């Protein structure tokens with residue numbers, strides 16, 4: 001385990017223990033024959049290093065999610081590798097590397113962004129499998145493991161907390177795009193600049209102008225520099241237009257890990273954003289309602305047709321409708 005020191009807002013320091021990925025791989029490979037087979041398969045298929053790690057985190061509530069006091073609600077962090085391929089579908093392939101109670105996160109100076117910064121620094125500077133690489137034993141054979149952090153899988157709120165961006169309620173709600181504005185507050189800007197801006201309901205991805213890593217860092221540095229010269233009101237406007245909050249203890253403010261951990265690595269988690277309480281549920285619901293309306297119309301239409309050909313099944317049709 002790596003001991004990570006988190007600075008609390010009241011000046012105290014909290015020790016947070018984070019698993020070292022290569023040691024966890026080593027332990028799982030030793031304890032589980034299935035995991036050893038998984039590693040052997042993936043290493044023979046992808047012997048070239050570095051591997052591409054995927055960091056995922058989300059909040060989880062143990063026990064009753066509707067309980068009045070969910071003080072055990074926690075942020076849980078997992079790590080897997082792109083090279084696991086089809087095994088990524090199995091939750092047991094995702095290594096649990098850290099957990100931190102939400103109540104603790106709230107006490108940290110810089111909140112969740114500062115916790116992510118500490119976690120990433122622990123990976124980059126203290127976990128040997130990143131940057132330097134490390135030898136582990138898989139099936140009794142020494143295997144060299146080296147990894148880069150290539151993907152960060154997040155739902156919308158995790159994206160907001162990780163990068164200290166404005167999130168779904170902001171004028172600029174998408175962290176990854178330059179020209180996507182909120183539907184309500186961005187309306188006045190949509191007609192300007194030759195239709196450059198689109199709102200969040202736009203489904204044409206060819207119109208999205210993606211924000212590069214360098215542009216994100218430039219915005220962060222501009223906001224940082226502006227704190228010395230601008231009034232609070234001016235700074236607030238700058239933050240809103242950039243879609244970012246001034247976060248001196250956050251991940252984006254850390255120049256030392258910029259080459260290892262890039263904002264462009266962030267991916268909106270499809271399971272959360274589309275399937276689980278996401279847009280797919282809304283679309284399917286609208287589709288079913290639309291079908292119900294159309295079917296009701298078809299039943300009526302079919303009844304009229306039958307009447308026209310003299311079979312007059314008016315009673316049967318209405319019974320069918322009621323039964324449905």
Ligand SMILES: [Zn+2]
Nearest residue numbers: 174176177180
């Ligand atoms: Zn976007």
